[in-house]
Amino acid sequence: MHFPKYIVIIVLLLSAVNFKVQGQTVADSIFTLEEFLGYVKQYHPVVKQAHLIASEGEAKLxxxxxxxxxxxEVDYGKKEFTGTEYYDKLNAAFKIPTWYGIEFKANYENNEGYYLNPExxxxEDGLYSAGVSMSLAKGFLAxxxxxxLKQAKLYRDISLNKQSLAVNEVLYNAVEAYFSWLKYYQEYQVYASFQENARERLSNVVVSFEAGDKPAVDTLEASINLKNRELDVEKSRINYVKSQLELSNYLWLENNTPVELDYSLVPDENSLFIADQVLNSSLLEVNEELLVNHPKILAINLEKEQLVLEKRLNTNNLLPxxxxxxxxxxxDYERINSLTVHNYKAGLNISMPLFLRKERGDLKLTKLKLQDVEFSLSATKVSLLNKINAVQxxxxxxxxxxxxAQNLVNDYKQLVAFEQERFELGEGSLFLINYREAKLIETELKRIDINNKVLSTKAKFAQILNTLE
Structure with missing residues (x-):
């Protein structure tokens, strides 16, 4: 008769110590989703790495x-042999390339020597020239x-869109880690709360047993129930700790310093109600206009523009x-009027491959690439629209x-309260209370899991829309 009583007292003492440790987080600081994302956006190395994509685009431009x-340009050459100056030649030029295959050129030439070519x-003071060279067919318009240069400008814009997608992906994974942390925290709180209920129930049953109102088997059943609750708490605590460490993967400070999440911090349980605002997303009408400014679509369209430029160049290369x-x-460079049409140097160079196989091959390949991009653009649009629709x-x-699930939780709470009241009046059974409570815990966990899925799908929706950056 007394043996279970000692067991009960020891269990109660251990439970009280354990609950005190768990209870330290009750009044701890809340680490909100918005604050967390602020740290990730500012300090996470992968986010910083994504900004290098835009820098690469600027460098290419x-x-x-x-x-x-x-x-x-300076070209100087001199030859002297057996006391004879064969030649001493200097040719200096200043060239300014311009847009449409035109190049302006200023030149100074000074040559002398015994064996100098007559031309x-x-x-004696050298010869100055100023003129222009240009392509009249191939190389003029393209x-x-x-x-x-045009493709580099487009690549810069492509890199900005790729940067946006890369940052958005990191933030999505970070948000998922936060919601997972929130889920395991709430599960831990549920188990800890019902552990306290089991501890109090055991205490009450022991008192009733000592007063002769309850049989000894009730103390044993209450003790078993408490042990089960303690086991559940320990399992959930491990999951909670693991989720904290997962979240710490996204916490960094300046100088690429990793930070481990302080265990005194807890997630914001109001995240369900503010997620849309923090994630910059809301349920929208699904249509093609929604995707006009999506980075994926913009990047593909820019790649298409690059290929259009390449096609124009390859078409122009078919010309002679x-x-x-x-x-x-x-x-006399000091006298501008000395530049006349009577003193000039002109030239014309014409060439053209007979079969143009290389040029025609390049053009055909570019056309195939354009078709590929068109297919990719259409597929991406349909895929994004379907994903948005499915997630909504x-x-x-x-x-x-x-x-x-919330209604079910409320109903089960009433059932548990009713059974507890009947038990206290001597009409119910401890087994039925524990059964009802187990169903309540199961429903609470279902509700937490469903709420986590709500948050997770909202994060997925924000990722698809690319609104996390």
Whole structure:
């Protein structure tokens, strides 16, 4: 008769100590989803890494603009042998490339020597020239330099969209980790709460047993129930701790310093009601206009524009190469009027492959790439629209399930309270109370799981819409 009583007292003492440890988090600080996302956006290394994508685009644009940089060229050569100066030649030029295959050029030439080629002879003070060279067919309306610059500008915009998608993906994973942390925290709180109920019930049963109102078997059943609750609490505590560590993967400070989540911090249980505001998403009408500014669609459209430029260049390459140049010549650069049409140097270069197989092959490949991009664009639009539609329906369904689960929880709470009242009046049984309470716990956990699915689908919706950044 007394043996169960000692067991009960020991269990009660252990439970009280355990509950005190658990209860330390009750009044702890709340770490909201908005605060958490603020840290991730500002300090997470992968978010910082994503910004390098945009920097790469800027670097490629700078490189492409370099094709239009003015150039200074100096060509100097001298040969002297057995006391004879064969030649001493200097050719300095300043070139300014422009957009439509036109290049402006200023040149200074000074040559002398015993064996100098007659056509290289110039006045004593040298020969100055100013002129222009240009492509009249291939390379005029479209050339490699022009196309590369235009494509680099588009690539910069593509990189910005890719950066947005990369950051959005990191934030989505972070939000999922937060919602998982919230779920396990709420489960832990449920188990801890019912552990306290079991502890109090055991205490009351012991008192009633000592007063002769309850049989000894009730103390044993209450003790078994408490042990089960303690086991549930320990299991949920491990899940909760693991979720905290998962969340810590997204917590960083300056200088790439990782931070472990303080165990005194708890998630915001009001996240269900503020998720739409924090995630910058809400249920929208599903239509194609919704996707006009989506980074995935924008990136594909920009890639398409790049291929259109490539196609234009390859089409232009089918033309013959006709390069012409004209230079005014003078020996007195200080007198502008000395530049006349009577003193000039002109040239014309014409060439064209007979079969144009390379050029025609390049054009065909570009057309195939354009078709591929068109298919990709259509498929991406349909995929995004279907995903949005599916997630919206999921959210509606889970919200309905959440309301039903909440009603079930309220009903089971009334049943447990009713059975508890009957038991205290000596009409019910402890077994029935424990059974009703087990069903209540099961329903509470279902409600938490459904609410987690509501939050998770809302996060998925925000990810699809790319509103997390």
């Amino acid at each position: 700078l490189k492409a603009r370099g094709a239009f940089d003015p150039k200074i 290289a002879k110039v006045p 050339n490699q330099r022009m196309t590369t 190469k006709i390069d012409a140049q004209y230079n005014f010549l003078t020996s 329906q999921e959210i509606d369904s889970y919200e309905n399930q959440s309301a039903i």
